[in-house]
Amino acid sequence: MKKVGLFFGTFNPLHIGHLILANHLVQETDLEEVWFVITPQSPFKKKSSLLDNHHRYQMVFEAVEEFPHLKPSKIEFDLPQPNYTINTLVHLEEKYPKGYSFQLIMGEDNLKSFRKWKNYEEILARYELLVYPRLSEGVVPEDLQDHPAIHRIEAPIIEISSTLVRRMHKEGKDVRPMLPAAVWKFMDEMNFYR
Ligand SMILES: Nc1ncnc2c1ncn2[C@@H]1O[C@H](COP(=O)(O)OP(=O)(O)OP(=O)(O)O)[C@@H](O)[C@H]1O
């Protein structure tokens, strides 16, 4: 049984915060692989300045190419939008009926609003959540604090965001240290987020 951690996001673009976290999980937990699931349309996010799915995929693909345990996933590209994670999980179980066991990777910020996710109770009944620390406002709801399906894991906190990268880049500032080299190269060549 291959243990796969699913890391959902818009990755607009992927930055080193995402990459460091995914690598940390693969190195420090019993996850064999982490899949970056590129979400076409996140339920609570606006579509403004969102690059085409395939361009976001391409950047993840190039960034993880040299890391054999990290993979990009297009699984949500043909699913209805906005992309509810429960639907994707059902689809994944159909596509990989044997040999894989999936867990969800989630930042503590998302856990705080997790009760707004579609069918979150069903997700918790069927999947383990690996929750890593983030700096964020608010509190984790009491019923999720000691939930048996929720596992806290240690990981470095790197508080940068794609929004910050896009904003600074648009202002003509240097963002290269925040991006994997391949992401920067593609973004620059394609004139993204200008
Ligand atoms: N610096 C970070 N460290 C760890 N996890 C992060 C970091 N930034 C975002 N994440 C998490 O990674 C997942 C995918 O992130 P997403 O693509 O939404 O990036 P983002 O940087 O938050 O984007 P945006 O600024 O465009 O909203 C989300 O679950 C998000 O909480």
Ligand SMILES: O=C(O)c1ccc[n+]([C@@H]2O[C@H](COP(=O)([O-])O)[C@@H](O)[C@H]2O)c1
């Ligand atoms: O299923 C839901 O209801 C749901 C609600 C919000 C977010 N998600 C998933 O979580 C991912 C990260 O969310 P966000 O808002 O931090 O970008 C996003 O790409 C979706 O895959 C899922």
